[in-house]
Amino acid sequence: MAVLPTLRQLRFLVAVIDERHFGRAAEVCLVGQSTLSAGILELEQLLGVRLFERTKRKVSPTPVGRELAERARTLLREAQDIVELARAAQAPMSGPLRLGVIPTIGPFLFPRVLPRLRSAFPELKLYLREEQTEPLLARLDAGELDAAVLALPYPSRGMETIDIGVDPFVVVCPPGHRLSRLSAVGHDDMAAEDLLLLEEGHCLRDHALAACALEGARRNVAFQGTSLYTLAQMVANGLGVTLLPQMALDAGILRGLDLVVRPLSGEAPFRRIGLVFRASSARKETFRRLARALEGFLEEAAQEKGKTFTAPARGARRSGAARLDS
Known part of the structure; x- marks a missing residue:
């Protein structure tokens, strides 16, 4: 031999x-x-x-x-x-778990949810890596990460996904801006404004435009944010208006800034939040339990805000988006 x-x-x-x-x-x-x-x-x-x-x-x-x-x-x-x-056969919620997360989710979700995860799963050791979606998926495919929390949809061959909730978009503008005088902002109103967005490479940029039907809207290409914090600061400086996810607002991203938040009219637009992992992974039970814990946190957060939460259907490789109705 x-x-x-x-x-x-x-x-x-x-x-x-x-x-x-x-x-x-x-x-x-x-x-x-x-x-x-x-x-x-x-x-x-x-x-x-x-x-x-x-x-x-x-x-x-x-x-x-x-x-x-x-x-x-x-x-x-x-x-x-x-x-x-x-x-996983011995103890699915134990040992190290290398979890990727994108910058438009990580700073706003995990500082609040990590203490609860540690309490619920004391033997699970979470190692977080924050990066944009494409490099995270490359690391996941290469086996450098076990799973990733991403905003969907996003092309991901050979992966399975469990939806854990949705994150609505809202309009943020300076006080005195014409949009601040509206109870809800229509798509036509947004299309006429200088829209501040994240720079290329951030999936939230495309998700916000698609969810809010603003692909053809005027965009302030001279000023693009490197983070959601940067976008908020640019709006506060009168450079335009932007779309932010509710998750960032709940985490206090506008604290200390004199800004106005308005919902979009019609059916509330949102991005889907999901846990993504390799279809060949042996830790699917671990990911199912982790996804349910994250879903529970988002559900409680939504109820505290007085919204109605519709949980996604159970099962991996889930299709369709849940809704948070304002």
């Missing part, structure tokens, strides 16, 4: 491909550089091919090294799934 590469050697290979540097790869793998270099050399001798072109200044993967690394990623993910399957 042929001698096969070890998972440790494959992990070394992937780390060097990612870091393009033996020293940094060794740090990622928590080993010394000599140990990592020896492991790569053993793998090359075992396979009979060169995996890297080495110079004093850089390390470049060979074509076969690059292809082998991609296959190694799949093997490493599946090996991790085996470990997670065993752990």
